Amino acid sequence: MFSFHEVSKEFKTDFWEKPFRALDKVSFNLSGGNIVGFLGANGAGKTTGIKILLGFIKPTSGKIEYDPALGKNRSEIFKNIGYLPERPYFYADLTGREFINYIGQLNDLTKLDIKKNGDFWAKSLKIDFALDRKLRFYSKGMLQRLGFVSALVADPMLLILDEPLSGLDPLGRKEFKDIMNQLSSEGKTIFFSSHILSDVEEVSREVVILESGKLVHSGNLLDLVKGKTTDEYELVLDSRESEKIKELGSLQEQGEFCRLVFPQSDFSRVLEQVSKENINIESLKKVTPTLEDIIYRIGV
Ligand SMILES: Nc1ncnc2c1ncn2[C@@H]1O[C@H](COP(=O)(O)OP(=O)(O)OP(=O)(O)O)[C@@H](O)[C@H]1O
Ligand SMILES: [Mg+2]
Incomplete structure (x- = not known):
């Protein structure tokens, strides 16, 4: 055009x-x-x-x-x-x-x-x-x-x-x-x-x-988002466990689950704490960035 x-x-x-x-x-x-x-x-x-x-x-x-x-x-x-x-x-x-x-x-x-x-x-x-x-x-x-x-x-x-x-x-x-x-x-x-x-x-x-x-x-x-990851992880746990990990990153309550986001550099520290407290992990994965993150935080 x-x-x-x-x-x-x-x-x-x-x-x-x-x-x-x-x-x-x-x-x-x-x-x-x-x-x-x-x-x-x-x-x-x-x-x-x-x-x-x-x-x-x-x-x-x-x-x-x-x-x-x-x-x-x-x-x-x-x-x-x-x-x-x-x-x-x-x-x-x-x-x-x-x-x-x-x-x-x-x-x-x-x-x-x-x-x-x-x-x-x-x-x-x-x-x-x-x-x-x-x-x-x-x-x-x-x-x-x-x-x-x-x-x-x-x-x-x-x-x-x-x-x-x-x-x-x-x-x-x-x-x-x-x-x-x-x-x-x-x-x-x-x-x-x-x-x-x-x-x-x-x-x-x-x-x-x-x-x-x-x-x-x-x-x-999609090309913009493809292959881009953040340097943060998200850990999803039963929300009853939230007290034990709340100091380890930013915590959001989502009904019966809670979501802890923490930087890659804290990975071992967080997992040690989780295993010491005997907490069940629902999921653990790298945070996928939104388009907003890519443009304003990670850079293109
Ligand atoms: N006639 C003008 N004289 C001097 N500076 C101008 C003029 N028109 C725009 N600018 C400057 O050019 C820059 C870009 O302005 P523009 O209006 O194109 O931005 P924009 O991306 O449309 O922003 P917004 O999302 O706020 O609408 C701004 O810093 C603005 O102050
Ligand atoms: Mg404008």
Whole structure:
């Protein structure tokens, strides 16, 4: 769908200060038909990357190449990309319907197509009941839903969603994820940013990860986890034994069992204690890291 080639972006903050490098030679390729998570902590450079991708700001160096399937020129390409901004700006005096009409007209859609697509997505995103209300009366989650409708109204091939799940309640997050899956099964490509790893793990097989403006990984999510272990062990015991081992590591009670996590360096000490106290072991294994552990603790 598109590729970043050594894209860098520097922002001048103060005349005297050195420019701030928000993106540093970021290169990756995003193939079509997938849901790809764009991960990174606050300030990692995700929104900057997205703004460059959408042509809102220019990179300081490097370039982005778009798949010819998206269009022949910039105007065709950008019409084929639906965008949900991180902080959507809405005209407070428009109604939801007027806003969808406005976005549809910007995309050169016919009135009939705007009505057909707008109604369809407003119903799917459960905002149809509020389309005749002014946007000033919409809640945060309602604006987010309307923003998603407007990103979809022109039936784009590629969807760029900047933090689509933030500001939604758990049910709303599930509904958005379901629609993302549905769109992907219809062949659309979705590139969405988030700093919530568990949300990304749920819907995408592929990720692009930034850390302080630098690319740390792009590709399959499983490749990232495969072969990675932590240097910690977990020992599961009957919870009645917890008093005897509670000093040996971090202990969590889980119903009739308790789970002791301790570093590899304490392995012999813990086992000696367990055998001295004659404790039955339910299980003992290396802690498998979560994606969160891998990115923020172990490193990729
Ligand atoms: N116009 C600008 N002028 C100066 N600095 C900027 C500008 N836009 C972004 N930055 C800086 O670039 C860095 C990356 O910002 P960006 O908004 O891309 O991060 P992000 O990954 O989207 O973070 P978040 O998860 O909080 O949305 C930040 O340090 C930010 O302050
Ligand atoms: Mg952002």
